[in-house]
Structure formats: structure tokens, C-alpha cells
Amino acid sequence: MSTEIHSPLSGIIPPLVTPLLGNDTLDVASLENLIEHLIAGGVHGLFILGTTGEEQSLSYRLRKEMIAETCRINAGRLPVLVCITDTSLVESAALAAYAADHGASAVVSAAPYYFAPAQPELVEFYEDLLPHLPLPLFLYNMPSHVKVNFAPSTIRRIAENSKVIGFKDSSANLPYFQSVKYIMRDRPDFSMLMGPEEVTGESVLMGGNGGINGGANMFPELYVAMYNAAHAGNVAEVRRLQQLIMQISASIYSVGSYGSSYLKGLKCACSLLGVIKDDFVAAPFHKFNEPERRKIREALDALPIKDGKIIL
Amino acid sequence: MSTEIHSPLSGIIPPLVTPLLGNDTLDVASLENLIEHLIAGGVHGLFILGTTGEEQSLSYRLRKEMIAETCRINAGRLPVLVCITDTSLVESAALAAYAADHGASAVVSAAPYYFAPAQPELVEFYEDLLPHLPLPLFLYNMPSHVKVNFAPSTIRRIAENSKVIGFKDSSANLPYFQSVKYIMRDRPDFSMLMGPEEVTGESVLMGGNGGINGGANMFPELYVAMYNAAHAGNVAEVRRLQQLIMQISASIYSVGSYGSSYLKGLKCACSLLGVIKDDFVAAPFHKFNEPERRKIREALDALPIKDGKIIL
């Protein structure tokens, strides 16, 4: 039971955390809880197995379980986007087939991340991959993790294939995002989605289509409200909500001094909020210990939360 | 004759190109022309010897000539901001003293750029430098050129000295810019200025104070109009003007395949527009040859220009 995407895909499509009980154990009950929480919060789609979803840390078996369970629980209510980012074209294609079979709406692919292909090699890679994909494709720019940046002209080239319907940018480089939007300006159906929630508001004010914002796992209403305000051009409201989003970013994603603090902090907060049961983080990471967990609790206490929801 | 800055400094403060006739020859007539062009275009300040102004490529003699001539021509009409970025504290302090003596309003400093100081070393460096500065200071974040990024908490620390009155960010990383703005949220007098013109509009919509935009050397009215629209919260107008700004960025700053294409393209366009006479670029660079110059001419021809001004 797949939900067709109305192009351009717009709104808040949270990158779901993957609720785990161990390195190879999906917590299906928490996944159900999380999805109902998100749908109740008004989000516009579900994005699974992204960086926030720890795709690369999970076994292929668990990735498939996550796809199947998400599609089952969602039951066609929202579009489901499945990350198939992989270093192997064969494995990417296999995940895409699995996603299609279980009712996903689209797949998402960042560049292969062991070797660092040059731009013409990226074009060739997607020319090779696209015939294997039974679903529409979103390109995903994530240079900090995959080491290469999609040049705007590369995106333009790859998107000549009409299967390519959108782009998610997690580079945090907004002049770059504007360049991609400009080079795609004759394709109003092409969805331009922002990764970092700290700048989703402004990108939507400027004509972007929405955000793949991790914080929506905790507080979907907040990010949906931000999207709605920005989409309506309500600058004052965007700036008001931005303060809350920055407070979350500054207090929940920056505990500890490693690059993993975003992921550990987000999962920890989700478990403290009761959205998921355990904040187990798959290897190579471990969840926070008690001192860091206490800081997350304090950060949550400082937010205007009532009955688990943020007061807007 | 110095113009005092009303904090927070706001608006469009163009980073002036340095008109040259040779590696060590300032073109004073072109500098006069440029400054009158900018003032007529409504800009809110003059920013000299920045990256666009090729400070590091110039002799100290010429840097001083540029300071003295700019202050003389400006004659107190606008605030003049002088970059004193240097690897040597002693030379930085000497430039600051010279700038003060000639009537500049403030100085601007990016981190020392040979060694890459750690964050606590950055704090110490500015603690050492500040007592030598006779003018207010703007911090300037330029990690692509100086290799270090000011952590938001480092800025907060340095700005405990009230001489530090603002921040220019050329990192192109907007979540970072938002983080700095958030950590400085109790300092409404602290000026938050954006380098890349491709995102100045959105940053001002979100509460930023303005832009240090190179394109304003060519078309000051355009960038001032963008600032005014964003400052007024006129989203539709911001998005309309953004298209022109993106067209300039895509066609004038990306001729040739090197990192120097922005600087060479901007100076070339300024000379074609008659704003400066020659587009000489100081070593280690050379100005464009005829094939690239032709592309810049075509890019200008494609813009809605009448009598040297862009039609808004």
C-alpha cells in the first residue's frame, strides 16, 4: 500500500530515529509509538534509514525489517521515503526493490561513501543505478559523511532522468542550496528539502519545499508549525519559533564533544520523552551515560513542554 | 574625520575591490569613482582590505595608501571598516593605529592564518590584541582561508570585551550563523553581518543585520534593495530580487575552474561596467584573459542593465 507523492514533496518529513534494543534488534513497539506520534504531530512524510536512522550501522536484515515494519505501521497514511545509500550498487538496488515491494513511495540516495567519485563518475553511477530503481529517487547531499559534494551541474545532469524528483541537502551550506535551487528553477515540481532544522525556516521562506528535521522525532508540531509559518511568509512567527528550535539545537545536540552528540542527544531525549523506550545507539557508538543523560533531562526541563508536547 | 557607528551596524557594507594598475600601484582615480558609485547606490558603509579587497596580496605600503585614500574620499560620509587581519599581532596593531589616525570607524579581524590556533589560543590572541586597538572591532569568520572556525562560545568569550561590536561570517554555514546569533541573543547591539550575498536576504529576514556583499561593487542598488525588502519582512520582494542575485552569482563568479573565479570575475565585471578602469588582480593571481572576459561581458549583457544600473 504505497502513497503516491504529489510533486514537489513539501513539508516536514522527519528522518526517523531507529528504535533499537541492541545492535541487531529493532524495537517494533517503539517504532509504532514513534510513527503514531509523528502522524499525530502533523508531519508530511516519513524518511527512514537516513543518517539519523543509522542506516550504515545496521545489518541489512534489520534495514529490511525497518522498511517492512514502517510501511506496515504507516499503512499508506503518509509517503514513506527509504534511504538506500550504499557503497555497492547491487545492495542499493536490492534495498530499493525491497522498499518498493513493501509499499514505500520513494527512495533516497547519497553518493557512495568509501571511494570518493569525481563529478563525472557520480553522473555515471546514477545513470547505472536508475534503471534498477522501481521508485522515484531523491538525491541526498551529505558531504561531511560521504566526502563528495554534488555539484549543482551534476544534480542538473542526473535529474534529466524524470525519476529523480527531489533533493535533500545536509551540507549546511546555504549558498550552495540556493545555487542548486537556481539551476533547477525551471523544474517547480522538483522538491528542494533542507536537512538542518536550524535553517529550514529560512530556506522555506526563500522558496524551499520543507525539511528533513531530526528534531521532529521529539516535537513534530514545532517543526510543522515552523514550516507552515514559513510557507505562509509569516516572518514574525518564523523568527519566534526559530528561538525554540535554536534552544533545542544548542542544548540537546551538543552534549559531549564528539560528532556523535547530535545522534546520541536526540535518541536520549526521545527516550526521556517516552517517544521510544531505549536510546540504544548502534555501534560504532554507545548511548549516553548517566551524566550526559542528566544534561539532556535538564535541557528538556528548560523547554516549555506540557504533557510531552512543546507549547507553541 | 571619523563616522561613529550606531550599533548594531546594519545594511549593506560592500567589501571594496582594490583598484590596481600593478602589484604595487593603487588606482586612486578608480577608487574615487568606486566610492562615489557606492555612496550614490545607497550603501551603509565601506569595508576595505577584506578578502575581496585582496589585503593579503598587497604590500603594507599599499594597504596604508588604500586606508588613507578611502578615508579622504569618503570624507566622513559613511562608516569605514578596515580589515587588519594578519598573521602578526604587531602588524595588525600597526594597521589599526594607522586606520584610526586616518579616520576609520572600526577594524575587522579574521584569525591569524598561517598557524591554526585552537579555540583557547584564539581567545588569548584577541585578549592580547584588543588593548592595542584604538577602534571598535568586528570579528570575521573565514574558515576556508584561515583554516579555523570561531566556535560560537569563542565569539561569546571574545565579545565580553565591549570593544567587540560585531561579527561577519563568510563560512557559508548558516546553521553556524544561527548558532552565533543565538549565543549572542542578549546583545541586540552586536552586529551580525553576512558575507555571501546568495544568503544575505534570508539571513536578514531571520534577524541578521546586513551583508558584506561583493556584488555591491557592481550594483549597489540591488543589494540595498534586497536588504531593505528583507529588513521590512517583504518576502515576495526578497524572493524576486534573489533571482537577480543568483543570476549574477551563477554567471559572473563561476567563469574558470579555480577558487579565484569570484575575485577575477567581480573585478572584470567592475571594469566592464566602468566602475574601475583596469581589472588587474594582484599576485598570486592574474586578471582574466580575453576568452573569460568575453564570458563576463555576455553575463552582463544577459542582465537587465540600463545606463550601468541594474533595473530593479
Next chain:
Amino acid sequence: MSTEIHSPLSGIIPPLVTPLLGNDTLDVASLENLIEHLIAGGVHGLFILGTTGEEQSLSYRLRKEMIAETCRINAGRLPVLVCITDTSLVESAALAAYAADHGASAVVSAAPYYFAPAQPELVEFYEDLLPHLPLPLFLYNMPSHVKVNFAPSTIRRIAENSKVIGFKDSSANLPYFQSVKYIMRDRPDFSMLMGPEEVTGESVLMGGNGGINGGANMFPELYVAMYNAAHAGNVAEVRRLQQLIMQISASIYSVGSYGSSYLKGLKCACSLLGVIKDDFVAAPFHKFNEPERRKIREALDALPIKDGKIIL
């Protein structure tokens, strides 16, 4: 049928190219030819599924086929080292179990390469992984591809587990290699192996244990001769052979301008020399087209080759 490793593992252990007929088709006949060629050339071990072996580009099914076939063909003649580098601990452990079942001698692991773990997280990762490994482990430093560098003190910590018997360094940073060797100086059984063939000679002169040199796929005798000369402290012979190795490096690994030129050039040369049949390179790459292939042929023609062997 596994060959036990006499510690420290020493000599030339070539990182086998993976002979392919398509993205998911192993060329078993060529693999047989390659392995016999290497054993006849006097190498001291077989290293499969490394960067040169394109592990990350291959499906798990093909990785397993490569393990099983290599062990079958080798039939216990040489130690077989199997790369299990993965972003998922679960998949890494599964490959290690498969390798043990089929008679491999050891496994090799570079850091997980999607997220970039901090040094304490790297220590934890290997503490988590090691109990799952039925074979001895070599650590593999490959910062250009995995984004993190094993700090010498991290290696020291991980190697407190006696299962960890050696280290391969492909950082090309020889002061770093010396630092690791120095911190491990009380462990003469710990094998210190060099990746880049351009510096294997000098590293063995200084007490290193050998090389994982891609060029040995083409000319195993040359690299074995280099190792023997360096091990014997014969400086004149090392410097003589170094000229041949540099000629190969300069002419075969640098055709084309992308990072993939080493891999494409090596496979192309292997096919021209008849060591493997086809030089198919797995996605995201493609093998060389005819113009590049011609350059490789010319490079081979310029080498002192007789009957497919280099004249030493």
C-alpha cells in the same frame, strides 16, 4: 584449511584485485590465474577485499564468494587475510565468521567509514567487535577513505587485546607510521605493514615488516625483491629497485585525473599483462576507455618486461 601466521607477519602480501565480469559476477578463472601468478612470484600472503579489492563496491554475496574461492584456490599454501571493514558491526562479524569457516588466517579492519568516530569511540568499537572475531585481527589505517586516523595511543589501547596482531598503514604519512612503530616498540611480534609501495622499501629498511602493495598484482617478483633487499639492509639494491617501482607508480597509476586512476590503471595493466581477463571495475567506477588503455599499454611497453615478468 587455514595457514597459521608466524608473528610478526612479514613480507609482501598483495592486496588482490577482484577479477570481475560485471558488477555482481566474479571471474573465478582469472582469480585462479592471479593467485597462481602471485604464489609463483614468491609473495608471503594474500590480502583480499581491501581497497584495491573494491570490497565496498561489491555485494555481500560476492564478497563471500571471493573469500570462499580464494581459500579454495590457495589451499593452505599462504596465509589469507580478509578485509571485513564495514560500517555495521553485525556485518563485519558475519564476514569474519565466514572467513574463519573457509580457512582464512586473519581478518583486517579499517574504521567504520560513514560516521567518523572519535578516538575513544574507536576504542569502544573494537572492544565490542573483538569478542565476535574468531580470527586474529589486523588494524588498517586508511584516513583518506574512512575520514579518521587511528591515533598511535588508540592502536596501543586496542592492541592490548592479544588478538590484534598487526597494523597496515595506508595514510602515506611516514612520521605517523614511525610513531606507531615507536609506541609498539615492546611488541616485536606486532606486524607493521605499509600500504603505499612507493615507500615500502624505506619502511622495511627502518624495521617495518613488509608491504601490502597493489603493484604486486602485476609484478610480484619486483616487490618481493624489494622486500628482500630492504630486509637484508642492502641499500644500493633498494634504491635500484625503487626506480622501477617509481616508474610504475608514475606511469600506470596516474592516467586520468580522478582519485580512481590507481585502481583503474592497475586493473587495466593486469588485464593487458594477462593476469586477469577483463579489467571491469565495479560501480561507482568504470574501466578505462581505449585512449587511457593505450596509455597504460605504452607505460607497460616502457618497462623492462620479458615473458610477462619484469627483468630485475
Next chain:
Amino acid sequence: MSTEIHSPLSGIIPPLVTPLLGNDTLDVASLENLIEHLIAGGVHGLFILGTTGEEQSLSYRLRKEMIAETCRINAGRLPVLVCITDTSLVESAALAAYAADHGASAVVSAAPYYFAPAQPELVEFYEDLLPHLPLPLFLYNMPSHVKVNFAPSTIRRIAENSKVIGFKDSSANLPYFQSVKYIMRDRPDFSMLMGPEEVTGESVLMGGNGGINGGANMFPELYVAMYNAAHAGNVAEVRRLQQLIMQISASIYSVGSYGSSYLKGLKCACSLLGVIKDDFVAAPFHKFNEPERRKIREALDALPIKDGKIIL
């Protein structure tokens, strides 16, 4: 009184620390002591105002004083190499003229380090600079500080000018060093010098010409002995001395966790050994505080030192 260089310049040419009493105060007495210490230790040249000499942190006035005083004290006994690395061609040329006037033997230049020139721009820069240089030139590769790496083919191109007589590499990338040596193989007069002391021995064994080793400020005899052993092909002696060099590297250059630990540790050790009076480090750095100074003292105590000299 200048000493002519017999090409290729060979041996140990220490990069002198600059003895300071303040940010703009040269300690001439300590400089005299240091130079006599080095000459007594048997070094083959003096290299001033390099990275170890903190050129970029010093005022131009002090740089000139350092040139004049070094040449005066040296009094023609050894070749003096003067770093003229600068972001401004005009200032580079001025320093070179000053060095020539005071009797230096050669100048040394790393790439301009604010902008990051592309390879063809680097070639142009040196084509522009060379006519201004009254002395022979050594190129200096220092990518960690200047952001660009001289491609081997770029060095080849620049060295077509016979004024270019050598190359110092501080990249720590030995395959790269071998590539440069290979591309220059028909120029036996071209001096190939190594920066990092941890690999100078092996590079000389392989045919390199010597080292610009910071540790020689402390213990010139050790590095000279290493050079002599390597030059003579005495592998056992090289490996024996290498242990001492690694002990120094591991204990003196790695106190504290910043990139500045090498410089601070070296200067601190020099002052503890009585080679220079004060270990003042110019801004942006500060010298070690007492806890770090104690660790350096312990590191020195652990070395086999008698009467301020290392026992070989």
C-alpha cells in the same frame, strides 16, 4: 659575506627557532648562543624564518633584524637560507633583497597562504616572483599551513628556471616526496630536503639530501650523526639513532593537545637546555605554563644527556 651553496645542498640545516623576549623583541644574545651551538654541533647550514622560526608571527622589522643578525653572527661560516614566504609578492621580493644585501646564500618560499592558488596559478606566481629574486630559491611544501600542495609536475615546471635549486618537503607524505624525487631524477644538483626529523633518516637512505630538522636546535650532533649514518648507508646505525629521535618526538613535541605543541615544546626544551634564554612564543601563541614545562623537563631528564649534549 655570503657562502656559496655547493649543489645539491646536503646535510642538516636546522630551522632556527627565533629567540624572543617579547612579540617584537629579538633576543640577540640567545641568537648568538644558538648559532654557535649549531655550528659547534656540525650542522651544514642555517635556515631562518621558517615555520619553526615563526616568520609569519613576526613583524617585518623583526624579520629583517633576524636576517641581519644571523648573517652577522654566522660571518660566512655556513650557508644561510632565509624564508621569504609571504602572501604578497611585493613583500616577498623585499625580504629577498634584504637577505641578499646582508649576505644570505639562498631564499626559501612556500606558496602564498591566504588564497589557495591552483597549480597553474602557482606556476605563474613563481614566474612572476623569480625575476625579483637576487638569490637562488628553494621551494617549500607545507600544505598543512598553506592549504596547497605543489604537484610534482608544478615543481618540475617552476624548476625549469635554474635559480630554483632545491625543495624542502614538510608534507610528511613520503610517497609524494618519492614522486618529486622521481620527476626530478635527471637533476642530481637539485637538493631534496626533508622537514620532519622522524623520517629524515629513511629519506637520506633512499637518496634524499638531508633534513631541515627542528630538533637540531636542541641536539645538533644527533641529527648530524643520523644524516652521516644514512648518507653512508649504515642501516643499523640509522635504526639505532632513530630510537632517540622518536623518543624526542614522542615526549617533547606532544605535550598539550594543540597543533602548537611542537613549537612550544621545542622552544621550552631549548630554554631548559640553556640554548636560548626565554621560550617566549610570539602571538597567536603563548609559551608553556609551569605544568607543561615540568613535563618537558621530565622528557629531557629521560634522555641520555651529559653536559647539555646527547650521548650518541
